[in-house]
Amino acid sequence: MIQFNRQNLFGKEFEYIKDAYENGKISGDGKYTELCNHFMEKRFDAKKVMLTTSGTHALDLAAILVGIQPGDEVIMPSYTFVSTANAFLLRGAKPVFCDIRKDNLNMDETKIEELITEKTKAIVPVHYAGVACDMDKITKIAKKNDLTVIEDAAQGVNAKYKDKYLGTIGDIGCYSFHETKNYSMGEGGAIVVNDEEMIERAEIIREKGTNRKKFFRGEIDKYTWVEMGSSYLPSEINAAVLWNQLEHMDEIQKKRKNIFEMYYGGLKVLGDERKLRLPIINDFAESNFHMFYILLNSEKERNEMISYLKKNDVQAVFHYIPLHLSEFYKRNFKRIYLPVTEDLSSQIVRLPMFFNLSKKNVSFIVKSIKIKINE
Numbered sequence: 162m163i164q165f166n167r168q169n170l171f172g173k174e175f176e177y178i179k180d181a182y183e184n185g186k187i188s189g190d191g192k193y194t195e196l197c198n199h200f201m202e203k204r205f206d207a208k209k210v211m212l213t214t215s216g217t218h219a220l221d222l223a224a225i226l227v228g229i230q231p232g233d234e235v236i237m238p239s240y241t242f243v244s245t246a247n248a249f250l251l252r253g254a255k256p257v258f259c260d261i262r263k264d265n266l267n268m269d270e271t272k273i274e275e276l277i278t279e280k281t282k283a284i285v286p287v288h289y290a291g292v293a294c295d296m297d298k299i300t301k302i303a304k305k306n307d308l309t310v311i312e313d314a315a316q317g318v319n320a321k322y323k324d325k326y327l328g329t330i331g332d333i334g335c336y337s338f339h340e341t342k343n344y345s346m347g348e349g350g351a352i353v354v355n356d357e358e359m360i361e362r363a364e365i366i367r368e369k370g371t372n373r374k375k376f377f378r379g380e381i382d383k384y385t386w387v388e389m390g391s392s393y394l395p396s397e398i399n400a401a402v403l404w405n406q407l408e409h410m411d412e413i414q415k416k417r418k419n420i421f422e423m424y425y426g427g428l429k430v431l432g433d434e435r436k437l438r439l440p441i442i443n444d445f446a447e448s449n450f451h452m453f454y455i456l457l458n459s460e461k462e463r464n465e466m467i468s469y470l471k472k473n474d475v476q477a478v479f480h481y482i483p484l485h486l487s488e489f490y491k492r493n494f495k496r497i498y499l500p501v502t503e504d505l506s507s508q509i510v511r512l513p514m515f516f517n518l519s520k521k522n523v524s525f526i527v528k529s530i531k532i533k534i535n536e
């Protein structure tokens with residue numbers, strides 16, 4: 162079976178974990194968390210990066226940080242993971258869903274303004290598959306309407322919009338290091354705080370609502386409860402694993418790029434014949450090659466392709482059930498129509514993509530798709 166996703170070790174993980182034990186610190190914010198945070202701050206030119214227990218928790222922290230209140234509205238795509246919406250729902254806000262663009266499956270920035278009301282507080286662009294949303298346009302709309310921008314860059318670590326890294330463009334960015342993402346620590350994530358004024362509060366909320374960070378830096382002589390917060394610090398054991406992955410960041414990206422290009426090159430002829438559609442990377446985007454997907458011409462063709470690949474021992478998968486069509490949303494909100502989201506989400510197939518996927522297996526997958534399409 163060619164699995165959809167697989168983990169790999171780079172070889173120093175256990176050494177780093179052992180080192181964390183020997184340093185006598187396996188709880189959060191030790192040596193390895195700091196190494197990861199500083200590496201990303203430097204590499205992505207970000208003001209503040211802090212590891213979190215997950216991408217989901219980075220979003221939860223962001224929602225608390227920007228002061229989302231009951232009754233607020235937050236604009237986001239429906240074609241996303243549930244965590245994008247849950248973070249704001251948990252604070253009592255309503256997710257307002259925006260349709261997506263046909264080319265990159267990202268939020269359609271031309272449809273944002275019509276969704277803005279007096280209750281709107283924030284816009285949450287999701288950089289699907291590691292391909293950037295049109296951030297200049299989104300930032301402009303946000304400025305004009307005095308809204309906060311929280312980038313869900315869970316899939317966008319080390320990808321760019323023009324010359325900026327994803328996650329560093331909005332007021333806040335959220336990364337995921339879940340095992341399915343490009344760089345993994347099992348479960349984990351990070352919050353990127355780009356608004357200087359939010360940094361201190363982000364530290365506090367992440368540390369159970371205490372000013373413990375200031376205390377450890379020696380800036381105050383005792384620490385106390387100063388805000389509402391929770392515990393969003395991952396263990397040093399997880400951070401040690403991530404550190405070994407980040408040390409191999411370029412190598413990981415290069416490998417994924419090669420796989421992406423092999424798929425693309427192999428399937429291009431089918432794309433040209435319009436038998437399927439290949440992913441589009443806009444000129445403003447530099448992808449991190451998080452995903453390789455194809456779009457079939459109908460839901461039926463899509464489902465048949467997945468079954469065919471499964472019979473050939475290839476695990477290919479569809480992706481999000483749009484959130485506005487979910488059981489939870491239907492139970493709580495009025496039916497809305499997002500035609501592009503509804504169409505494209507029913508046509509997508511994601512193909513295996515991971516560091517150790519062999520060229521031989523990519524060739525086999527390409528060949529299988531060609532046989533199925535031309536049968």
Ligand SMILES: *Cc1c(COP(=O)(O)O)cnc(C)c1O
Pocket residue numbers: 215216217218241242244245287313315316336337338339348349350
């Ligand atoms: C993976 C993902 C998340 C959640 O990240 P976790 O680390 O799994 O909690 C949120 N949003 C998007 C778009 C994701 O792909």
